[in-house]
């Protein structure tokens with residue numbers, strides 16, 4: 180019975196697949212979409228190149244010292260109540276600035292209600308969070324630390340933890356040299372904002388939008404054409 184099936188069923192199917200694959204390859208080779216001559220103009224109707232300079236962030240001049248401090252804070256799980264979660268847990272800079280989960284996992288392994296947007300290029304957003312409830316990155320940075328499903332900490336506890344570490348006191352003093360008491364929750368947020376303002380990722384696509392025809396390969400241009408034609 181099984182042998183009969185093999186002979187009668189599978190063989191013909193195998194042959195059919197091979198023929199179909201060959202036919203498919205042939206069609207793909209011959210019908211590769213031409214690249215429209217006005218591809219850049221078409222793309223610019225929908226996309227905008229990343230600005231070549233980072234906009235000045237309000238009330239927070241960016242300095243190398245703030246960036247160093249903000250980077251340390253971004254990767255430090257000790258700013259969460261459990262000592263387990265850092266900003267990078269949900270905005271992993273090695274995986275596109277987010278956690279690649281449907282919704283984030285935070286304090287006590289709770290599943291949060293929302294998807295984590297990327298922290299990359301967030302400095303260019305007109306507002307922060309899906310509903311835009313934070314005006315800018317420094318206002319935003321105070322949220323996750325206190326959110327019960329994220330880091331579940333309190334500003335007082337964050338500052339006490341940071342003050343207990345001489346290296347942080349030194350970093351805060353260098354970054355906010357004029358302040359009588361540099362280790363504050365406001366300065367914590369400002370330092371993180373300064374670091375996040377460095378997380379910009381101009382790509383060949385941006386160079387193409389800016390007028391460099393050679394920035395993208397023809398395969399990439401075909402992909403872009405297809406992406407726009409299909410309404411992605």
Ligand code: HEC
Pocket residue numbers: 253264265266267268269270283284285286291293294295296297298301304306307308309310316319320323324328329330371
């Ligand atoms: C447990 C996961 C988690 C942690 C930890 C976390 N975030 Fe988020 N983050 C999220 C989620 C989820 C959102 C979207 C929430 C919303 O829109 O209401 C978000 C939103 C943001 C946004 C807004 C981006 C945009 O496009 O609107 C920024 C910026 C950000 N987080 C930075 C941080 C920083 C800085 C820290 C550390 C102080 C941090 N996050 C810690 C999950 C997390």
